[in-house]
Amino acid sequence: MGLKGKMIGQTVVKHSGVGDVFHDLFSKRPHDLTIASPDKIQGFAQLEGGIGAVGSMIFWNYTHDGKERVAKQIIEEVDEVKQSIKFRMIEGDLLELYKTFVITYHVDTDGEDNLVTWTMEYEKLDELGPHPGTLLAFALHLIEDIEAHHLNQA
Template sequence: MAHIGIKKLTRQVEIKSDGDVFHELFRSKPHHISNIAPTHIQNVDLHDGDWGSVGSIIFWNYTHDGKEKVAKDIILAIDEEKKSVTFKIIEGDLLELYKTCILTVHVEPHGEISLVTWTIEYEKLTEDVEDPTSLLDLCIALTKDIETYHLVN
């Protein structure tokens, strides 16, 4: 069997809402996301550790490609300077397709706008598994919902 190897997908989107608020949401208040974007994220629970701490384990109920799914992740890294948070999936639906799945959300403020970059590092379990582009679509849709929420509220 050929070694599949770790691949990386990245997508960026501009938002008009405050990048610091966006970063703070993913860093230490992900449990608020289900109130902001309930069509994508239905529930977020802390399973171990503290909100906003590296090593904390978070459980997500979310909708992906029209199906209800779950993910348990561990916060691998928080970089306050770069405004990034990295999550590694350790249980859930994604691990039925991917041996490894690590998501990083990175926010760069640029005056009136902020640039949000989502990166997924992944290793497929088998060659015939699709790249997680629809997961990136979900991340971008979630980003837009959070932007809309913050612009309205």
Template sequence: MSSVLTGKLEADVEIKASAEKFHDMFCNRPHHVSKASSDKIQGCDLHDGDWGTVGSIVYWSYVHDGEAKKAKELVEAIDSENNSITFRVIEGDLMKEYKSFVIKIQATPKREGEGSIVHWTFEYEKLHEGIAHPETLLEFAVQVSKDMDTHLIQGN
């Protein structure tokens, strides 16, 4: 039985950078995302564990819908072979509206030519029916991906 409170949103972003480079930045150097997308991501700090390891906790400062926000995320899974990483939000602004929020980012090389496709998946459970689905947050993620792509293809 599916509840009206649970949801799943997905988006694909075409980028010029390689899947490996994109994944490496999110997995091992997420603190560089703020350099690539400084208008959206203010910072990313390691709170526990090591960069690029499952079980580590990262703390994001970002601006979404014109508001400064925070998110503390647990790195739940890393699949370097398939260039995917899964974060579970455990604290922060999203927890005011969602009981659970999981973000999966997977970069896949394009079949032909240069570049890759970044696939974002948000799986969440809202606290109540009055809360909107996080479409604007997904659009935000798409824009951050494009900023990261520009940063990566410039050789950073």
């Protein structure tokens, strides 16, 4: 088994505009994720830079696997055309398990269908370290929360 890994998960969102809403939340209104998915995301803080800007440092409070956790990230890439953002972990609970951890999402829109793809690239601290399968499931369920919240607002 290798120490480096990559996991990819995708969800099709069938409601028009949800892909745009998803990207808008992460790039322009990340603090609203606490409203769209309060059981998963409890806090967001902009530590340095501008919201959704490359080089920005951000901080999250979230609940994963029934435990309160924290993450500090730097935004490495933003692509408005592909509706994608790449986040690199620099501090937090994940770095107790992984040497490096990078999360990227992008949204592909085709008419009313939106395909949201999460990619998690990581390097485990040792061979026995866990694969981030439950974190990928967390991210995929977050999409469902955002879709449900968007439909309730419409």
